[in-house]
Amino acid sequence: MKELKERILNDGRCLPGGVLKVDNFINHQMDPMLMKSMAEEFVRRFAGAEINKILTVEASGIAPAIMVGYQLGLPVVFAKKNKPSTMENMLVTEVFSFTKNKTYNICVSRDYLQSGDKVLFIDDFLANGNAGKGIIDLVEQAGAELVGMGFLIEKAFQKGGELLRGAGVHVESLAIIESLDNCEVRFKE
Ligand code: 5GP
Numbered sequence: 001m002k003e004l005k006e007r008i009l010n011d012g013r014c015l016p017g018g019v020l021k022v023d024n025f026i027n028h029q030m031d032p033m034l035m036k037s038m039a040e041e042f043v044r045r046f047a048g049a050e051i052n053k054i055l056t057v058e059a060s061g062i063a064p065a066i067m068v069g070y071q072l073g074l075p076v077v078f079a080k081k082n083k084p085s086t087m088e089n090m091l092v093t094e095v096f097s098f099t100k101n102k103t104y105n106i107c108v109s110r111d112y113l114q115s116g117d118k119v120l121f122i123d124d125f126l127a128n129g130n131a132g133k134g135i136i137d138l139v140e141q142a143g144a145e146l147v148g149m150g151f152l153i154e155k156a157f158q159k160g161g162e163l164l165r166g167a168g169v170h171v172e173s174l175a176i177i178e179s180l181d182n183c184e185v186r187f188k189e
Contacts, residue, residue, distance in 0.1 A: 004038060004153075005175050045172040049120070049147045054120050055120070055121045055139075057123060068120070079138065091110060091141045095130050116144065119139055119146055120148050122151075124153065125152070126158075126173060127158045129159065129163040148170035148171070148172065154171075154173030155177050156178050157179055161176075
């Protein structure tokens with residue numbers, strides 16, 4: 001998606017270890033106009049798919065997910081990273097975080113992810129696919145169906161895209177980065 005790629009080139013910052021910082025428009029300050037355009041693009045790419053729920057993980061996935069949910073008129077559920085003491089009847093799975101280098105649990109109430117749900121997962125980044133794998137596990141535990149996964153930015157030099165597509169998931173990424181070598185952003189054509 002041209003608009004997002006241009007924004008990454010203008011405002012993205014490269015950190016050592018293959019991390020792209022997009023705090024200026026996605027991860028800290030957010031650009032709602034760009035979020036809206038990105039959500040419209042997801043709606044186009046998943047047109048025709050039967051979806052009844054958008055799923056994401058807190059916190060960075062919530063903004064793009066709610067924009068997609070708004071445009072499709074569908075509820076948006078976010079997996080929580082800490083188990084709230086008030087939450088019962090939960091589905092839980094473990095996720096390894098690439099940026100934080102630690103393992104944590106994500107959980108969703110069975111009230112909001114149920115058998116028969118047709119789920120579109122939306123998140124900010126696809127790196128090694130660990131969050132994606134966790135979501136597949138939660139969706140399976142619920143007996144729901146994963147219709148697809150949409151990411152704002154995919155880093156193709158990490159293995160998440162291969163892993164998820166290899167597992168038969170319909171993955172759509174709005175900007176695919178081939179390399180961040182020497183802190184230069186190179187997109188996949
Ligand atoms: P994965 O689970 O695919 O290994 O990693 C995806 C998650 O890690 C995303 O939800 C995002 O929060 C974080 N992440 C991975 N790579 C990057 C990156 O280059 N920049 C930022 N800002 N977050 C990243």
